[in-house]
Amino acid sequence: MSYQQFAYLYDGLMVDAPYEKWVSIVASQCNLHQLKGKRLLDLACGTGELSLRLAKKGYEVTGADLSDNMLAVAQRKAASEALSIQFLEQDMSQLDEIGCYDIITIFCDSLNYLQSEDEVKSTFSGVYEHLADDGLFMFDVHTVHKIDDLFVNQTFALNEEDVSYIWQSFEGEFPHSVEHDLSFFVLDEKIGTYKRYDECHFQRTYEFDVYRQWLKEAGFEITTFFVDFNEKNREMNDAERLFFICKKLKNRI
Structure with a gap:
């Protein structure tokens, strides 16, 4: 991670x-x-x-x-x-x-x-x-309810002027686990364009x-x-x- x-x-x-x-x-x-x-x-x-x-x-x-x-x-x-x-x-x-x-x-x-x-x-x-x-x-x-019912197979998003993200959650390998794939788009004010950063986070309960x-x-x-x-x-x-x-x-x- x-x-x-x-x-x-x-x-x-x-x-x-x-x-x-x-x-x-x-x-x-x-x-x-x-x-x-x-x-x-x-x-x-x-x-x-x-x-x-x-x-x-x-x-x-x-x-x-x-x-x-x-x-x-x-x-x-x-x-x-x-x-x-x-x-x-x-x-x-x-x-x-x-x-x-x-x-x-x-x-x-x-x-x-x-x-x-x-x-x-x-x-x-x-x-x-x-x-x-x-x-x-x-x-x-x-x-367990949060992981299994509210996270798994859900997509979350944020769209702001200086930062946006797409957050997708998938069922993990283990029971009551989830993998979060996040893509961030962050404004670089110096050049006036957005940079993309990707993260993958794992959670298990x-x-x-x-x-x-x-x-x-x-x-x-x-x-x-x-x-x-x-x-x-x-x-x-x-x-x-x-x-x-x-x-x-x-x-x-």
């Missing part, structure tokens, strides 16, 4: 993303769990938009992402706002020694970009190793019980789950986004 050009388009395409809702969930769950620590690792931080917002709320944020292009954008934004955030180039499924944190997050369905079951399990294990005792692990994923079993094996207790940013809603029939709030157990089961 390549993010070379996508990194520089990402913020414009995500301008309406509900970042403040993710921030609110972090604050709410930390309060509910009476968590005192503020050290937070934002995995798959992308261009750092959520990392910056969390830092402004008083969290001691470290951002990590696999894409150096995304991290370059994030670092520039943090510097422009004089925010002290460390950004690291890391694969979430192969975390190196990056310290210990009170909170680890993987938001914006980033976990769904992992291509295999083993990568998801390895991610959960790595998060466990880098989370403080009684720390919180929070993440969201696409539901799993049933709720599968995530629950893998989290248990990694050493986590699910303290709550909910859907579509509503912390009181657990009805998954037509839900699109599933949230897990997990507590690290001191002794693995």
Whole structure:
């Protein structure tokens, strides 16, 4: 999966993303769990938009992402706002020694970009190793309904003056997986013509019980789950986004 050009388009395409809702969930769950620590690792931080917002709320944020292009954008934004955030180039499924944190997050369905079951399990294990005792692990994923019914065989498009795209989604090789073919047409103002960039992204999700079993094996207790940013809603029939709030157990089961 390549993010070379996508990194520089990402913020414009995500301008309406509900970042403040993710921030609110972090604050709410930390309060509910009476968590005192503020050290937070934002995995798959992308261009750092959520990392910056969390830092402004008083969290001691470290951002990590696999894409150096995304991290370059994030670092520039943090510097422009004089925010002290460390950004690291890391694969979430192969975390190196990056310290210990009170909170680890993987938001914006980033976990769904992992291509295999083993990568998801390895991610959960790595998060466990880098989370403080009684720390919180929070993440969201696409539901099976979102992948199978709302993505597969669908076409999305955007037509703006400076950027347009055609986004086609096809059924993937594995159950509950999808391949996104994206073609971007970006205005080069210097020469007055459009340049085309192509990307192919893969996403895969799993049933709720599968995530629950893998989290248990990694050493986590699910303290709550909910859907579509509503912390009181657990009805998954037509839900699109599933949230897990997990507590690290001191002794693995």
